Amino acid sequence: MSSTTRASLKDSYSFKTNVSRTLVYFVLICLTLICIIPVWVLFVNSTRSTVEIQSGLTLIPSSSLAFNWNKISTRNFSLYKGFANSTIISVSTTILSVYFSVLTAYAIEVYDFKGKNFMQQFIYVLVLIPQQISIIGFYQYMSRLKLTNSYIPLIVPAIAAPSSVFFAKQYLETCVSRDLIYAARIDGCREFGIFHRIMLPIAKPGVFTLSIFAFTASWNNFFTPFILISKTERYTLPMLVQLLRGDTFRTEIGAVYLGLAVSVMPVIIVYVFLAKNIVSGLSLGAVKE
């Protein structure tokens, strides 16, 4: 083969690579627009008046934010209250589910006890059984206990969160150090002391990822509170958002967009700062099941 044909072959190869690379970037940019534009429109429209929104689409914010806020707060629609209710539930749920999930996973990972293997497999099976299917029995049970408008049925069950245990177990396998546990025990540390003072600090990155997922799941949960809670002042944020569908807001489109925007704001702010940790945490849970 002469040197010229070889060079042209090499050229055509890299040319082909460049073409496919350009194509790939084009597709990636299209998908990015598909992911971002609806969210952007949501935020922009929450700053525009109804007239502006109906006169056309734009990606530039306007000045009616305060006006929309007044509209939405005057119609017996307490965003503050919903925000506070959702925060109370999500924060308590996150603390309980993360702490007890890591504790359960730690026990399975570190100690030997009878029924341990059964327990582990049982939890893996539970991951696949969604809570929603037993909601009717749950509701009837809670109404018997007069707890339907309380937050207890929304918070306490988080102590037994199979999918969190599953993730925590995956994570602990990578970071539990038996030597450290032995050393601590020789130093006279109690078993729970080892867990609190040694293992939890070591598992911090995993605990952090777990907290984000637990918080988002609880923040976004609509079905369970929707079935259980009937008092308006106990409504969570998704339950309020659901009301935006109604006739009260038919003419106040800007206010509707604002209400929607407020409900996703906290999660988006957290995500902007922590996207990297969240994505890598997700990858970690994915590889080894």
Next chain:
Amino acid sequence: MQTKNITEQKGAVAMSGNKGGRNKKIIKEKTGYIMIAPFIIIFLVFGLYPIINTIAVSFTDRTLMKQSAEFVGLKNFRTLFKDKFFWASIGNTWKIWAMNFIPQIGIAMLIAVWLTDTRLKIKAVGFWRAIFYLPNLLMPITVAGLYRSIFTFYGPANQMLVRAGLVKEALDFFLSANFAQGLVAFIQWWMWFGNTLIILVAGMTSISVSLYESAMVDGANEWEMFWRITLPALRPVLVYNLVTSLVGGMQMFDIPFMLTNGKGSPNGSIMTMNVFMNARFQRGSLGDSAAVGLCILFITTVCSLLIFYVLRDKDAILERKLKKAQEKAHKEKHLNVTGGN
């Protein structure tokens, strides 16, 4: 590292004795029990009992209005099976799930292959993944509300279509059953393809590069490498993804509920099983709706188990059996030798 495939658990546990740190298990039975006690107690009280109670309620005529309830046997199930809306809701759920899952796994797989391609060397993989994952974290109710606003009669979608001259006058999107189903499937796709993508990329990057190198030496092309190396190595990840997506898809509620009138209009086209159950519940009859819940549980469980069974790794199971037999033979031989002495 131990394989943590659910179906492989038994084998893995049995063989864990010979693995590095594993045999250093710390024997402190009591502490172990104390630590898992909260999980077990709360599971029994808030997880298991509600399921049993749902079963119990489904055999009664319990309603929200009266205090007492009577045992009616299978009556709730019989009326349910005669209800054509119930069957329609099963059909809708499956249809919408399939319309979302097939493009979801297809596009995620394609992008994952691109992002991990060593020849293309795509930059900022982390950035793309982060962007595509964002919709997954948003509140489903809000997302549905947003798309509802976009596609209302005076909404942005109609404005753009009319201005671009694609349609003469604004369309009433939510009068079309096909459009409503398509939109629910699209929203599900929009929210979930990033999640699937991240899982697939993680799975692909964990495949050993040497496999591809030796395949390349043997003259395999990219397509062959994808079919013979990537896909088989991704099997556990794909099975897991399929099952979790199915379990989630069968529970679909927030989006179809929020998108139209909460009852699955137009024409009940987006009335999923959970929307159907909720409609029964809001009507006040607990017995009926509990029966619906149990049917959803039954469908979900049977299908998950079926997927695990059909897609199980037959080669790996065979290999494990062979290995066990070999070990057994080896042991017997060893015993014979020592016995002979």
